[in-house]
Amino acid sequence: MPGWIEVGERVFVRRYAFLDQAVGLIVGEREALLVDTRSTMVQAQELLRDIAQVTRLPVSHVVNTHGHADHAFGNAAFRPAAIWAHARCPAFLRRTAPDQWEWLRETHPTLADELAWEHGTGEPGWTPSLPDHLVAESALIDLGGRAVELRYLGRGHTDHDLVVIAPDAGVVFVGDLLENGAPPQFDDGFPLDWPGTLLALLAIVERAPLAGGEWTVVPGHGDPAGVGFVRDQAALLDLIASLGRAINTGQMLMEDAIELLPFADEHPDLAQGAFERTLEQLRGELTLD
Numbered sequence: 278m279p280g281w282i283e284v285g286e287r288v289f290v291r292r293y294a295f296l297d298q299a300v301g302l303i304v305g306e307r308e309a310l311l312v313d314t315r316s317t318m319v320q321a322q323e324l325l326r327d328i329a330q331v332t333r334l335p336v337s338h339v340v341n342t343h344g345h346a347d348h349a350f351g352n353a354a355f356r357p358a359a360i361w362a363h364a365r366c367p368a369f370l371r372r373t374a375p376d377q378w379e380w381l382r383e384t385h386p387t388l389a390d391e392l393a394w395e396h397g398t399g400e401p402g403w404t405p406s407l408p409d410h411l412v413a414e415s416a417l418i419d420l421g422g423r424a425v426e427l428r429y430l431g432r433g434h435t436d437h438d439l440v441v442i443a444p445d446a447g448v449v450f451v452g453d454l455l456e457n458g459a460p461p462q463f464d465d466g467f468p469l470d471w472p473g474t475l476l477a478l479l480a481i482v483e484r485a486p487l488a489g490g491e492w493t494v495v496p497g498h499g500d501p502a503g504v505g506f507v508r509d510q511a512a513l514l515d516l517i518a519s520l521g522r523a524i525n526t527g528q529m530l531m532e533d534a535i536e537l538l539p540f541a542d543e544h545p546d547l548a549q550g551a552f553e554r555t556l557e558q559l560r561g562e563l564t565l566d
């Protein structure tokens with residue numbers, strides 16, 4: 278199975294160079310479950326071919342960890358599978374899909390042809406195939422001989438991040454609540470809630486998994502990691518929220534706070550964006566569905 282890493286028993290991760298994405302596959306005795314669908318139908322069809330190297334079982338369940346293009350725009354390729362997501366995900370996609378489509382086309386000109394082929398001109402009403410199995414807090418999916426748990430742990434990278442847990446294998450897919458090798462992305466984030474959401478994730482992965490050993494945590498981008506990585510990222514998100522509060526009360530200048538973030542040298546724009554988003558949330562300017 279070239280390209281796939283088996284991170285737990287019959288739980289696989291496939292990395293793709295485009296956006297350094299990590300896609301998950303959990304194989305039961307009767308059915309398989311896919312975590313995230315990539316950015317275009319062409320990419321999703323490549324993923325389908327890659328899945329065929331791992332299992333002949335039907336991919337009857339798909340989870341969108343959240344509604345960003347690279348996690349949900351390939352949805353249609355997997356129908357008639359049930360597509361699971363948090364209850365706020367369809368509205369997010371309806372609201373943002375045309376802009377996300379436009380962003381993809383502008384930032385990745387090599388995708389322009391396949392995006393045009395799939396979605397015409399990216400007309401205002403366009404959305405990917407929308408999730409139809411919606412989760413408020415949690416859901417359990419039986420794949421035959423193994424159950425997969427979906428959990429909403431609170432706002433973070435978006436207001437609708439789901440984590441996908443294979444308890445018997447000790448693996449959790451966390452979408453972009455964590456990114457490995459890139460800074461957290463705050464564009465649609467909730468910086469004041471994110472640390473608490475990661476504490477809820479820590480409460481899950483700090484217990485020994487049924488399979489023994491330690492949990493494997495699979496971020497939406499970059500290498501799979503362990504519990505220590507979750508702790509480090511929880512501390513970073515906590516630092517961002519604390520510094521944001523200090524900027525807001527005038528105890529610190531934003532430029533000084535930016536200096537304190539470990540990714541500021543490489544990504545000063547993202548560091549500033551993280552604080553601007555934090556200030557927006559502190560001022561009550563982030564709209565909620």
Ligand SMILES: [Zn+2]
Pocket residue numbers: 343345434453462
């Ligand atoms: Zn994302």
